[in-house]
Amino acid sequence: MSRPDIGTVRGAATLDDESYLDFIEGMRGFNLxxxxxxxxxxxxxxxxxxxxxxxxxTIEDLYRKLDDVPAAQFAKRMMRSTQLMMWRGVQLxxxxxxxxxxxxxxxxxxxxxxxxxxxxxxxxxIAAQDIHLQPGNYQDDxxxxxxxxxxxxxxxxxxNDDDRLHNVMAEWCPIEGAPERIVDLGCGxxxxxxxxKQRFPNAEVYGIxxxxxxxxxxxxxxxxxxxxxxFSQEDAARTQFASGSVDAVLAMILFHEVPADHAEAVVRExxxxxxxxxxxxxxxxxxxxxxxLSGRHCMRLFDAWYNGEPFAPGFVxxxxxxxxxxxxxxxxxxxxxxxxxxxxxxIRVCRKAQ
Amino acid sequence: MTPDEVKDIQRWLDASKGLADGRPFxxxxxxxxxxxxxxxxSAQLWVxxxxxxxLEAALADAGVLPPGAVEDYRPDADLKAALQEQRxxxxxxxxxxxxxxxTEPDNPGTNKEDA
Numbered sequence: 001m002s003r004p005d006i007g008t009v010r011g012a013a014t015l016d017d018e019s020y021l022d023f024i025e026g027m028r029g030f031n032l033x034x035x036x037x038x039x040x041x042x043x044x045x046x047x048x049x050x051x052x053x054x055x056x057x058t059i060e061d062l063y064r065k066l067d068d069v070p071a072a073q074f075a076k077r078m079m080r081s082t083q084l085m086m087w088r089g090v091q092l093x094x095x096x097x098x099x100x101x102x103x104x105x106x107x108x109x110x111x112x113x114x115x116x117x118x119x120x121x122x123x124x125x126i127a128a129q130d131i132h133l134q135p136g137n138y139q140d141d142x143x144x145x146x147x148x149x150x151x152x153x154x155x156x157x158x159x160n161d162d163d164r165l166h167n168v169m170a171e172w173c174p175i176e177g178a179p180e181r182i183v184d185l186g187c188g189x190x191x192x193x194x195x196x197k198q199r200f201p202n203a204e205v206y207g208i209x210x211x212x213x214x215x216x217x218x219x220x221x222x223x224x225x226x227x228x229x230x231f232s233q234e235d236a237a238r239t240q241f242a243s244g245s246v247d248a249v250l251a252m253i254l255f256h257e258v259p260a261d262h263a264e265a266v267v268r269e270x271x272x273x274x275x276x277x278x279x280x281x282x283x284x285x286x287x288x289x290x291x292x293l294s295g296r297h298c299m300r301l302f303d304a305w306y307n308g309e310p311f312a313p314g315f316v317x318x319x320x321x322x323x324x325x326x327x328x329x330x331x332x333x334x335x336x337x338x339x340x341x342x343x344x345x346x347i348r349v350c351r352k353a354q
Numbered sequence: 355m356t357p358d359e360v361k362d363i364q365r366w367l368d369a370s371k372g373l374a375d376g377r378p379f380x381x382x383x384x385x386x387x388x389x390x391x392x393x394x395x396s397a398q399l400w401v402x403x404x405x406x407x408x409l410e411a412a413l414a415d416a417g418v419l420p421p422g423a424v425e426d427y428r429p430d431a432d433l434k435a436a437l438q439e440q441r442x443x444x445x446x447x448x449x450x451x452x453x454x455x456x457t458e459p460d461n462p463g464t465n466k467e468d469a
Binding site for chain 2: 076
């Protein structure tokens with residue numbers, strides 16, 4: 001019992017489940033295109049008067065003003081409700097076929113390319129949250145990888161039905177020549193890991209993550225795609241790699257998910273493992289000055305407070321580029337690999353001196 | 355938000371220095387719950403419309419049912435019982451959020467009975 005796969009996403013258990021999730025995807029598209037812009041507009045319009053009345057006004061003050069704006073109230077309610085419906089729907093449908101899914105993970109685990117550390121201790125910051133409100137987070141649900149993949153398909157309103165997005169990200173990494181070893185830090189379900197391997201078939205490509213269920217899914221998925229990569233359960237701040245042994249590192253939307261002190265430890269680790277001349281590409285949320293009164297800032301904080309992104313404010317408010325400059329000789333803070341927009345993401349590229 | 359949601363959010367409130375203090379988005383927990391109901395109804399409506407559309411297409415492709423066959427269909431006892439069970443689950447799914455609002459009175463003293 002199962003519906004056909006949707007692109008590379010495992011199909012829902014039933015047609016009704018698939019349709020329920022299809023509705024949420026449509027609803028999210030409506031929220032993002034019709035409701036959220038009105039919240040942002042309201043925030044932008046209130047910013048000036050707020051600052052005029054109180055030169056010391058904070059973003060929290062502006063955020064509270066939006067509590068009385070009907071358009072913002074609805075945008076927030078709808079965003080949160082659909083996010084919760086999304087996870088509820090995905091978890092429910094995969095529970096119906098959990099025997100099949102768990103059997104696939106178990107079979108894949110007997111095949112090479114996966115290292116799960118039986119003694120791994122999850123950092124406190126992981127245990128303290130459900131990132132994006134995913135119940136059980138990435139580590140407490142055996143099916144978290146499956147759930148995340150279908151959830152992200154909905155989250156990106158169909159943009160993650162296949163690996164196109166991740167293939168583009170992999171193409172964007174300014175890696176030259178013939179790298180021998182590439183590391184994808186915080187790889188999650190390994191979509192960029194396999195994309196990097198496809199771009200560099202002769203390189204050894206590693207996907208590192210803390211969450212075992214995500215890695216198990218990543219591994220099974222890579223085996224199904226017949227793309228030979230390595231997945232390993234490790235903390236990005238303390239990897240197995242020898243100093244100066246890695247040609248290139250990718251960290252895609254990793255840093256806003258970790259506390260500031262951990263972020264610095266990860267940057268230090270990247271600087272350690274890269275070979276001289278090696279590069280790291282960091283794709284993440286763009287910085288927003290803490291003093292900025294704007295609708296986009298309000299939306300970013302809503303996402304942090306109501307959508308399971310507790311460390312995102314600290315990240316976007318920080319001077320992350322300066323942190324990188326403290327560890328790398330060459331930092332390009334706003335790398336533009338394509339003429340087209342990079343969307344809501346900022347790309348930073350650092351190179352280690354030769 | 356429901357009390358459980360507030361409790362859940364509280365776990366990371368310190369880390370984010372957030373304003374996620376559990377106040378309803380629409381100023382009243384009842385309105386928030388109604389939006390959830392509306393969303394669930396809309397979802398189920400789409401589920402039904404999508405299935406119907408696919409069903410009609412499949413039947414037409416196969417040429418198995420003449421026009422009016424579904425309209426004139428009379429379910430037997432087993433099917434009626436199954437539909438009743440499905441109806442209960444359907445209602446419970448849609449009205450779930452009504453069962454999750456606080457059982458504690460808010461704004462005590464404002465009800466007419468208290469005056």
